[in-house]
Amino acid sequence: MKIGKGVEWAAHTCALLALLPANAALALDTLAEFIGVPSPYLAKQMQMLSRAGIVKAKRGVAGGYKLARLPETISLWDITGAVDGTTPSFRCTEVRKNGPCGASSDEVITPCKIAASFRNAEDKFRQELNSVKLPELVAGIALDVSDERKTRIKAWIEQNAAFSS
Amino acid sequence: MKIGKGVEWAAHTCALLALLPANAALALDTLAEFIGVPSPYLAKQMQMLSRAGIVKAKRGVAGGYKLARLPETISLWDITGAVDGTTPSFRCTEVRKNGPCGASSDEVITPCKIAASFRNAEDKFRQELNSVKLPELVAGIALDVSDERKTRIKAWIEQNAAFSS
DNA sequence: CAATTACGGATAAAATTTATCTGCAATTAA
DNA sequence: TTAATTGCAGATAAATTTTATCCGTAATTG
Ligand code: FES
Ligand code: FES
Numbered sequence: 001m002k003i004g005k006g007v008e009w010a011a012h013t014c015a016l017l018a019l020l021p022a023n024a025a026l027a028l029d030t031l032a033e034f035i036g037v038p039s040p041y042l043a044k045q046m047q048m049l050s051r052a053g054i055v056k057a058k059r060g061v062a063g064g065y066k067l068a069r070l071p072e073t074i075s076l077w078d079i080t081g082a083v084d085g086t087t088p089s090f091r092c093t094e095v096r097k098n099g100p101c102g103a104s105s106d107e108v109i110t111p112c113k114i115a116a117s118f119r120n121a122e123d124k125f126r127q128e129l130n131s132v133k134l135p136e137l138v139a140g141i142a143l144d145v146s147d148e149r150k151t152r153i154k155a156w157i158e159q160n161a162a163f164s165s
Numbered sequence: 166m167k168i169g170k171g172v173e174w175a176a177h178t179c180a181l182l183a184l185l186p187a188n189a190a191l192a193l194d195t196l197a198e199f200i201g202v203p204s205p206y207l208a209k210q211m212q213m214l215s216r217a218g219i220v221k222a223k224r225g226v227a228g229g230y231k232l233a234r235l236p237e238t239i240s241l242w243d244i245t246g247a248v249d250g251t252t253p254s255f256r257c258t259e260v261r262k263n264g265p266c267g268a269s270s271d272e273v274i275t276p277c278k279i280a281a282s283f284r285n286a287e288d289k290f291r292q293e294l295n296s297v298k299l300p301e302l303v304a305g306i307a308l309d310v311s312d313e314r315k316t317r318i319k320a321w322i323e324q325n326a327a328f329s330s
Numbered sequence: 331c332a333a334t335t336a337c338g339g340a341t342a343a344a345a346t347t348t349a350t351c352t353g354c355a356a357t358t359a360a
Numbered sequence: 361t362t363a364a365t366t367g368c369a370g371a372t373a374a375a376t377t378t379t380a381t382c383c384g385t386a387a388t389t390g
Contacts, residue, residue, distance in 0.1 A: 002167055002377090003254045003283070004347070011279045012260050027366065036263020041349050047368065059367045060357025076282055089168045089254075095177050096306070098201020101318045103309065113305025114176045117241055118168070121293035128286035140278025141261070144268065153266045167346090169378070192335065205381050212337065224336045225388025 003084055006045045009037050010083045011076060011137070013046070017055065018071045018138050019153070024161040025064035034156070045083050052082035062162040071134035077126055090118035168249055171210045174202050175248045176241060176302070178211070182220065183236045183303050184318070189326040190229035199321070210248050217247035227327040236299035242291055255283035 012035055020026065028046060032039030046065060049055045056068040067074065092115035096103050111119070142150070177200055185191065193211060197204030211230055214220045221233040232239070257280035261268050276284070310318070 002347095003256070005256055005258060006348085007255070008257060008260055008279065015279075029366090034264045034266065035260055036267065037260065038349065040351075043367080044349085050367085057367055058357075059355075059365085061359065061365045063357065063366045065367090076279070090172070091168070091170055092173060093170060095173055095200055095202065096309075099199045101199065101314060101321050102201065103314070107311065107314075108309055110309055113302055113308075114173065114180075114241070116305070117294065117297045117302070121290045124289040124293045125286045128289045129282065132282045137278055137282070140281070143278075144261075144273055144275055146272065149266060149268070149272075156266055167378095171379085194335090203380065206379065208336080209380085215336085222336055223388075224334080224386075226334045226390070228335050228388065230336090 003080065006041070006083050007080050009035055009042055010045045010049055010079050013042070013065075014049070014054065014067070014074065014079055014134060015138050015141055017065060017067050018134050019157065020066055020161060021163075023164050024157070025058055025062075025066045025164070026157075026161055027064040030160045031065065034160075048083045049079070052078065054078055054082055062164065064162050067134075071138070074134045075130045076132040076137065077129035080129060088119065088122055090115060090122070092118075168245065171206070171248050172245050174200055174207055175210045175214055175244050178207070178230075179214070179219065179232070179239065179244055179299060180303050180306055182230060182232050183299050184322065185231055185326060186328075188329050189322070190223055190227075190231045190329070191322075191326055192229040195325045196230065199325075213248045214244070217243065219243055219247055227329065229327050232299075236303070239299045240295045241297040241302065242294035245294060253284065253287055255280060255287070257283075 013031055016031070016034060017026065026034075028043055029039050031046070032042045035042070046055065046057070050057045050065070050068075053068050054074055055065045057063070057065055092112060094108070094112070096108065096112055097105065110116075145153070178196055181196070181199060182191065191199075193208055194204050196211070197207045200207070211220065211222070215222045215230070215233075218233050219239055220230045222228070222230055257277060259273070259277070261273060261277055262270065275281075307315070
């Protein structure tokens with residue numbers, strides 16, 4: 001059970017984009033600098049987020065990324081699913097069909113109890129992540145940010161964001 | 166988010182061992198044949214289960230594996246944890262410390278909200294798996310097994326298990 | 331003692347994740 | 361229209377993890 005590290009980047013990126021004024025966008029390289037990760041790889045995650053309809057990309061001069069929809073409608077699961085995929089973590093290879101006492105293919109109609117249990121557990125996992133929306137995330141992160149740093153972040157955004165006319 | 170396929174093997178192995186009479190054991194090669202997986206690799210999972218105190222190994226002539234404790238005390242999470250490890254799936258690399266507006270090390274006392282959310286989700290996942298004990302698993306699997314096959318399985322065990330004097 | 335069987339570590343092959351690069355398409359402003 | 365900028369998609373390469381096997385050793389039995 002492992003989650004790609006790109007998810008951490010993507011989540012923090014979305015949290016940053018949520019702070020952005022409506023008429024502003026942040027370019028890939030700018031985002032990468034802020035988060036402190038290699039930009040060619042972050043590009044991949046941003047493309048995933050874009051295809052999933054979580055962020056909106058604008059090309060060309062003064063282009064960049066911004067959120068595609070209201071923060072309230074973006075959950076941590078949305079981000080995780082977009083970047084890391086939604087394929088179940090438990091892979092059932094139907095071992096119950098193997099061996100000298102294996103089940104015949106037409107005998108196994110219901111999913112194996114073991115696989116079903118994992119599916120249940122994953123549902124719980126997903127539900128929990130899905131209950132955490134972007135505003136809650138931003139608020140939670142902000143708890144650790146001093147007023148001084150809040151000011152610095154605001155200034156940095158002002159200076160590095162691309163504002164549309 | 167991915168779980169090693171060895172978990173499926175280990176779970177089915179434990180389900181099989183739960184059917185075993187108290188004075189019987191199954192050797193590695195015998196187990197591997199029943200489940201239909203390569204025995205040198207299954208050996209690894211069995212060693213994990215052994216070290217975790219889920220199965221009991223007995224070396225030497227007429228040796229093999231049996232459950233180390235009552236089936237009621239063995240959960241699907243116990244098996245998963247033993248074989249696949251218990252390291253959290255989400256890896257926080259503290260990106261919040263990076264970049265031009267990164268937090269200083271002494272500023273971040275509480276865990277990042279993002280990481281905390283994933284920890285919550287994993288707790289739910291683990292709790293769900295932990296609620297599924299071996300007897301329930303065995304019963305669930307048995308639903309799909311015809312009476313004819315139940316008889317064959319019983320006979321196979323009788324024939325291949327090592328019985329202690 | 332001889333046969334059997336699990337254990338542990340080392341090793342190798344395969345798959346996946348992580349990271350980078352390049353050419354192209356879109357957008358904007360001069 | 362041209363030039364500069366910026367994201368997109370696919371190919372590629374490096375690193376890591378998963379999967380699988382092997383072998384020498386230790387324990388157990390009779
Ligand atoms: S056959 Fe795949 S989990 Fe039982
Ligand atoms: S710093 Fe790691 S999840 Fe926020």
